[in-house]
Amino acid sequence: SASSIIKQRSATWLRQTNDITLYVSKAAAKTQMEFEYDGPSMKTEVPGPRSKELTKQLGEIQNVGAINFFCNYEESRGNYLVDVDGNRMLDVYTQISSIPIGYNHPSLIKSAFVNRPALGIMPPENFPEKLAESLLSVAPSGMSRVQTMACGSCSNENAYKAMFIWYRNKERGHNIPSDEDVSSCMINQSPGCPDFSILSFMGGFHGRTMGCLATTHSKAIHKLDVPSFDWPIAPFPKLKYPLEEFTRENAQEEARCLEEVEDLIVQWRQKGRPVAGIVIEPIQAEGGDNHATPDFFKKLRNIAHKHGSAFHVDEVQTGGGATGKFWAHEHWGMDDPADIVSFSKKMLTGGFYHKDELQAYRIFNTWMGDPSKNLFLAEVLNVIRRENLLEEVTRSGKTLLQGLYQLQDQYPNLLSSARGQGTFCAIDIRDDATRNSILLKARDKGKTHYSHTDGLIGICPCTNTQPTHTDMDG
Numbered sequence: 211s212a213s214s215i216i217k218q219r220s221a222t223w224l225r226q227t228n229d230i231t232l233y234v235s236k237a238a239a240k241t242q243m244e245f246e247y248d249g250p251s252m253k254t255e256v257p258g259p260r261s262k263e264l265t266k267q268l269g270e271i272q273n274v275g276a277i278n279f280f281c282n283y284e285e286s287r288g289n290y291l292v293d294v295d296g297n298r299m300l301d302v303y304t305q306i307s308s309i310p311i312g313y314n315h316p317s318l319i320k321s322a323f324v325n326r327p328a329l330g331i332m333p334p335e336n337f338p339e340k341l342a343e344s345l346l347s348v349a350p351s352g353m354s355r356v357q358t359m360a361c362g363s364c365s366n367e368n369a370y371k372a373m374f375i376w377y378r379n380k381e382r383g384h385n386i387p388s389d390e391d392v393s394s395c396m397i398n399q400s401p402g403c404p405d406f407s408i409l410s411f412m413g414g415f416h417g418r419t420m421g422c423l424a425t426t427h428s429k430a431i432h433k434l435d436v437p438s439f440d441w442p443i444a445p446f447p448k449l450k451y452p453l454e455e456f457t458r459e460n461a462q463e464e465a466r467c468l469e470e471v472e473d474l475i476v477q478w479r480q481k482g483r484p485v486a487g488i489v490i491e492p493i494q495a496e497g498g499d500n501h502a503t504p505d506f507f508k509k510l511r512n513i514a515h516k517h518g519s520a521f522h523v524d525e526v527q528t529g530g531g532a533t534g535k536f537w538a539h540e541h542w543g544m545d546d547p548a549d550i551v552s553f554s555k556k557m558l559t560g561g562f563y564h565k566d567e568l569q570a571y572r573i574f575n576t577w578m579g580d581p582s583k584n585l586f587l588a589e590v591l592n593v594i595r596r597e598n599l600l601e602e603v604t605r606s607g608k609t610l611l612q613g614l615y616q617l618q619d620q621y622p623n624l625l626s627s628a629r630g631q632g633t634f635c636a637i638d639i640r641d642d643a644t645r646n647s648i649l650l651k652a653r654d655k656g657k658t659h660y661s662h663t664d665g666l667i668g669i670c671p672c673t674n675t676q677p678t679h680t681d682m683d684g
């Protein structure tokens with residue numbers, strides 16, 4: 211009868227619920243090591259038949275050009291991603307670098323979140339306490355204020371606005387707009403919409419919204435067909451490796467780039483588009499893992515000070531521990547590293563830290579982040595501290611880089627410029643075709659074929675150097 215089916219169903223559900231509870235509490239006592247799988251296990255080629263079938267199904271509803279395969283997130287554990295065909299792969303992609311402590315970490319499988327508040331208007335009671343436990347407990351040096359946002363682009367976009375508002379108030383000498391400011395801004399004209407600019411670097415990636423995109427210069431495919439601003443773009447140093455062998459050349463290269471930064475700031479001021487802020491990644495990630503020395507960043511910070519521009523360090527990709535320090539800019543050893551530090555990805559919530567004077571009351575949107583993410587982040591930070599994960603990153607990063615050095619010695623015609631900080635490591639492969647072939651072979655051995663730098667290499671439209679037909683369409 212219907213009622214016995216319902217009873218049967220609820221009994222099964224209860225059993226499942228109990229299983230889950232039991233499983234969570236048991237699992238919580240285990241360390242992440244015990245919880246993880248012990249290696250890759252491949253059952254089909256990738257994508258397998260089930261992935262192909264699902265791609266076809268989804269293709270009838272939306273664009274599937276970027277999909278590599280479908281995943282079984284319930285079965286994925288720690289560093290291992292399981293696909294819908296039962297292939298278990300070492301995940302070196304980590305959802306575009308956004309997973310801080312692996313899949314289904316026991317400490318995170320705890321709560322459900324039902325309500326999503328408009329944080330700027332009606333935050334929950336525990337919001338200040340949770341911010342203190344999570345984001346403020348890892349605030350960069352010199353910063354005690356933080357604004358949460360939803361994603362990386364949204365964080366940078368709002369950080370740019372904060373820099374512009376700060377700069378304009380500095381110019382005015384106060385924060386009260388004139389009647390002309392108010393009327394002209396409504397028709398996108400100055401002085402209400404001033405001709406300020408943000409200086410960014412060639413190869414940089416800061417997101418895909420309009421303001422961010424004007425400072426993104428990693429690949430044409432991101433920018434094509436979208437109007438942009440006339441803002442200055444400086445060269446990012448191209449260091450030669452191994453660093454010890456090219457100290458003089460690299461110092462010259464960094465000095466050249468810094469000189470260009472100052473020239474651009476002066477030129478743009480003369481053009482009537484003063485540089486309100488400088489934005490930079492501590493390691494250019496999506497643009498190909500480009501590093502610079504702490505000396506370069508210290509001098510750049512000083513140039514920003516000298517010219518009255520705000521200094522924005524974009525740690526969306528580098529923040530959260532992958533370099534062996536919580537923030538990559540900590541490697542510079544500065545007490546006053548930045549005016550703004552933006553984050554997202556491994557921090558689980560987006561947002562930006564800022565100096566007190568960059569507080570702008572007009573930075574606002576509906577959700578302003580999501581408080582449930584702060585709870586998760588507090589838990590992630592506990593795990594990072596409890597399990598000394600930053601030390602672990604440094605230790606395993608050394609092993610990883612050592613391995614890359616060995617490989618480039620073994621295959622000097624194929625590989626060069628092994629480099630890295632913590633596990634944020636990279637190596638150059640001779641050409642695109644060789645790279646794609648190596649990555650696909652690695653995937654067939656159970657290593658997902660991505661780099662940590664958004665590198666959906668060769669397949670996904672988001673980073674193909676040479677846009678394919680599908681890329682151009684969409």
Ligand SMILES: Cc1ncc(COP(=O)(O)O)c(C=O)c1O
Pocket residue numbers: 306361362363364366415416417418491495496524525526527528554555664
């Ligand atoms: C350095 C950096 N900034 C900003 C972004 C944009 O973040 P989102 O994709 O969350 O908008 C990214 C994304 O990869 C990034 O790497």
